[in-house]
Amino acid sequence: MFIRTKVFRNKDGSTRTYLQLVTSERVGDRVRQRVVANLGRLDELQAGSLDRLIEHMIRFSRRQWLLEKARQIEARQARTWGPVLIFRRLWEELGLKATFARLLNGTAIETDFEEAAFAMVLNRLLDPMSKLRVGEWVKTIYRPEWERLELNHFYRALDFLAEHKARLEEALYARVWDLFNLKLDLVLWDTTTTYFEGRAAEGFADYGFSKDKRPDRVQSMIGVLVSRDGFPIAHEVFPGNTAELDTFRHVVEKVKHQFRLGRVILVADRGMVSEKLLSEIEEAGLEYIVGVRMRKLKATREVLSRPGRYRKVASNLWVKEVIHGGVRYIVCFNPEEKEHDCQIREQAVARLREKLAAGEVKQLIGNSAYRRYLKVNGSQVGIDEHVLQEEAMYDGKYVLRTNSSTLRPEEVAEAYKSLWQVERAFRELKSGLDLRPIYHWTEKRIRGHVMVCFLALVLEMALRRKIKDRGEEVRYDDLLLDLCQLKAVDLHVDGSRYLARTELTGRAEVAFRAVGVRPPLHVTEVPRA
Numbered sequence: 001m002f003i004r005t006k007v008f009r010n011k012d013g014s015t016r017t018y019l020q021l022v023t024s025e026r027v028g029d030r031v032r033q034r035v036v037a038n039l040g041r042l043d044e045l046q047a048g049s050l051d052r053l054i055e056h057m058i059r060f061s062r063r064q065w066l067l068e069k070a071r072q073i074e075a076r077q078a079r080t081w082g083p084v085l086i087f088r089r090l091w092e093e094l095g096l097k098a099t100f101a102r103l104l105n106g107t108a109i110e111t112d113f114e115e116a117a118f119a120m121v122l123n124r125l126l127d128p129m130s131k132l133r134v135g136e137w138v139k140t141i142y143r144p145e146w147e148r149l150e151l152n153h154f155y156r157a158l159d160f161l162a163e164h165k166a167r168l169e170e171a172l173y174a175r176v177w178d179l180f181n182l183k184l185d186l187v188l189w190d191t192t193t194t195y196f197e198g199r200a201a202e203g204f205a206d207y208g209f210s211k212d213k214r215p216d217r218v219q220s221m222i223g224v225l226v227s228r229d230g231f232p233i234a235h236e237v238f239p240g241n242t243a244e245l246d247t248f249r250h251v252v253e254k255v256k257h258q259f260r261l262g263r264v265i266l267v268a269d270r271g272m273v274s275e276k277l278l279s280e281i282e283e284a285g286l287e288y289i290v291g292v293r294m295r296k297l298k299a300t301r302e303v304l305s306r307p308g309r310y311r312k313v314a315s316n317l318w319v320k321e322v323i324h325g326g327v328r329y330i331v332c333f334n335p336e337e338k339e340h341d342c343q344i345r346e347q348a349v350a351r352l353r354e355k356l357a358a359g360e361v362k363q364l365i366g367n368s369a370y371r372r373y374l375k376v377n378g379s380q381v382g383i384d385e386h387v388l389q390e391e392a393m394y395d396g397k398y399v400l401r402t403n404s405s406t407l408r409p410e411e412v413a414e415a416y417k418s419l420w421q422v423e424r425a426f427r428e429l430k431s432g433l434d435l436r437p438i439y440h441w442t443e444k445r446i447r448g449h450v451m452v453c454f455l456a457l458v459l460e461m462a463l464r465r466k467i468k469d470r471g472e473e474v475r476y477d478d479l480l481l482d483l484c485q486l487k488a489v490d491l492h493v494d495g496s497r498y499l500a501r502t503e504l505t506g507r508a509e510v511a512f513r514a515v516g517v518r519p520p521l522h523v524t525e526v527p528r529a
Contacts, residue, residue: 020036291416317334498524
């Protein structure tokens with residue numbers, strides 16, 4: 001079917017053009033055209049009725065109607081919307097908005113530090129980058145409140161976070177304890193290091209034992225205090241050359257005075273405590289569970305050789321209680337680990353015998369992996385069988401020390417194993433939240449940067465906890481990807497502005513259910529400013 005023009009000539013030589021709606025039909029072996037309708041004179045139709053006719057006809061053509069509507073719609077931007085809706089709800093539920101308001105109340109500060117801080121925290125959760133680039137990144141996120149933020153706001157917000165760290169952590173602790181019913185009778189403490197690129201805060205960033213294996217970089221030390229549920233409670237940043245014993249002494253004061261916790265058991269890894277520090281913990285009225293460096297403890301042989309039956313807690317954990325010198329020890333035994341330790345030692349001794357037979361004595365003495373198994377008598381070098389027997393005593397075992405008289409041996413062992421919660425927190429800080437390396441040059445900015453990472457970790461753990469409490473099975477990383485697919489589309493139609501959203505994909509809806517937020521309407525009109 002098509003439109004055809006038909007021209008008629010008048011007696012005076014002028015012409016008239018008509019429009020006809022024509023269809024082609026096959027009649028026999030020939031194609032004939034049939035006039036379906038005479039639409040009228042072209043000049044009269046062009047005077048106005050033709051446009052009205054086309055508009056009416058477009059309604060019955062889906063393709064043309066869509067093309068016509070598309071010409072009327074201007075889609076100016078499509079920005080990420082999903083994550084900001086979820087984490088903003090958690091931010092406010094954890095009382096962070098209210099805490100910022102209290103801290104800023106009565107001051108002359110006009111900068112919106114709270115929004116700048118939230119922007120940096122969300123950036124850590126989604127796409128960690130330097131503060132210089134955060135100013136550009138916020139433009140890809142739909143949050144109208146961020147349109148007024150400038151680069152200097154982010155830097156000043158870092159200073160604000162560093163200055164008010166203690167009060168922010170105290171408010172967070174109170175709110176998190178109330179929301180999630182945390183078990184705070186047992187808290188875990190551990191430290192890690194993070195290094196710097198370029199210049200760093202003189203007198204604060206320093207060389208020290210690097211857990212990042214970067215002894216060529218100045219560093220700072222970071223400690224994280226975590227509940228037995230794995231929820232971050234507080235953190236501290238220390239100069240890079242701080243001894244771990246000093247960090248533990250600091251957290252003892254923090255637990256006792258800042259958070260005013262009652263009966264608390266501090267759990268720490270081997271090497272973080274000394275006899276003097278353990279006495280200080282007891283004087284503070286606190287309990288502890290610490291790992292013992294077995295080969296450096298004089299009482300280890302007596303503790304390990306003390307007769308007594310192990311109690312099976314799990315297939316890979318057997319425990320035995322030993323009281324020695326008035327101190328309570330828990331010997332933990334893993335049969336699987338025993339086989340592994342034995343195999344490693346036997347392989348090392350086998351290589352050692354081969355090298356001794358080949359006369360490679362000097363190389364062996366200089367190798368720490370072999371040296372402890374050697375017995376040197378003048379020019380004679382051989383394998384020390386007594387040392388091998390002693391080493392077998394340690395296979396698959398580790399020893400804990402505690403002053404708790406109420407915890408059962410298996411509870412002590414399980415509490416110590418919970419230290420993986422702190423290790424996980426460090427993994428998130430260093431990798432998922434991209435803590436390292438740090439590029440800030442002043443101590444205040446360094447502390448502010450770590451505080452941003454800590455707040456991001458708190459928000460992540462809050463979301464994980466809410467999802468877990470609902471019994472949902474979903475990978476956190478996949479959930480974030482699905483949330484990022486929810487976009488806010490800025491539409492302009494006939495002088496009016498509308499906000500449309502894309503569809504929820506994957507498991508994004510799980511996050512909305514977990515935090516108790518309804519997804520936005522598909523289309524809403526934006527009021528004129």
